[in-house]
Amino acid sequence: xxxxxxxxxAIQNLTQAQLAExxxxxxxxxxxxxxxxxxxxxxxSLRLSKIFSVAVNDLFELEESDWx
Amino acid sequence: MKTKYLxxxxxxxxxxxxxxxxxxxxxxxxxxNWEPAFLELPVWGITGFEDLKDASGFLHVRENNILNxxxxxxxxxxxLFLAFxxxxxxxxxIATIRLESLVWATYLNYAILLFxxxxxxxxxxxQVMVFNMFTILVLFIVKFNWSLYKLRNSLANEE
Numbered sequence: 001x002x003x004x005x006x007x008x009x010a011i012q013n014l015t016q017a018q019l020a021e022x023x024x025x026x027x028x029x030x031x032x033x034x035x036x037x038x039x040x041x042x043x044x045s046l047r048l049s050k051i052f053s054v055a056v057n058d059l060f061e062l063e064e065s066d067w068x
Numbered sequence: 069m070k071t072k073y074l075x076x077x078x079x080x081x082x083x084x085x086x087x088x089x090x091x092x093x094x095x096x097x098x099x100x101n102w103e104p105a106f107l108e109l110p111v112w113g114i115t116g117f118e119d120l121k122d123a124s125g126f127l128h129v130r131e132n133n134i135l136n137x138x139x140x141x142x143x144x145x146x147x148l149f150l151a152f153x154x155x156x157x158x159x160x161x162i163a164t165i166r167l168e169s170l171v172w173a174t175y176l177n178y179a180i181l182l183f184x185x186x187x188x189x190x191x192x193x194x195q196v197m198v199f200n201m202f203t204i205l206v207l208f209i210v211k212f213n214w215s216l217y218k219l220r221n222s223l224a225n226e227e
Contacts, residue, residue, distance in 0.1 A: 024159070028220060029161040031222065
């Protein structure tokens with residue numbers, strides 16, 4: 001699954017630490033998501049969507065490998 | 069996503085203080101067959117003295133050196149505190165790492181046990197079982213904390 005958290009974070013001018021605090025997760029979790037190493041839960045996805053004021057579908061994108 | 073059944077974070081520190089000394093003392097006690105006389109006390113057991121099937125000892129009092137019981141209890145309690153306390157920054161990624169570490173530790177624990185089960189016998193196997201009481205906790209604690217250490221040192225991606 002691809003995401004553009006890093007882009008949205010840049011638009012909002014937030015550091016990983018600031019975003020982590022607002023989303024109530026650790027900074028490592030934000031980092032792992034940006035690197036595509038961790039797929040967040042629905043709750044965390046919705047939190048990020050709310051923080052960025054962006055629809056979840058615009059924040060995350062399915063890839064072919066997600067169907068395998 | 070919240071992991072159920074975890075202890076508050078402060079238990080992790082308490083866990084270190086109990087687990088490490090008890091484990092070191094436990095290994096020394098085992099290696100040197102250390103049984104200090106003042107801990108030779110009457111104990112109350114629910115099974116036979118020599119054999120689980122031996123009914124004669126049922127609910128009888130006997131003399132036993134309680135050092136190994138004390139250390140075993142401390143290792144298990146300290147280990148549980150250490151293994152299953154929340155991290156300060158416990159979140160869903162750490163919950164995932166926790167689960168993966170537990171699966172890894174369970175596999176390795178039983179791999180070691182299977183190996184010993186087939187190749188070790190008699191009193192030596194009893195000793196394997198003594199160690200096996202604690203190995204799953206030890207393996208999990210090492211794996212989980214190593215994974216957390218790697219995670220926390222992986223923050224090269226900032227900005």
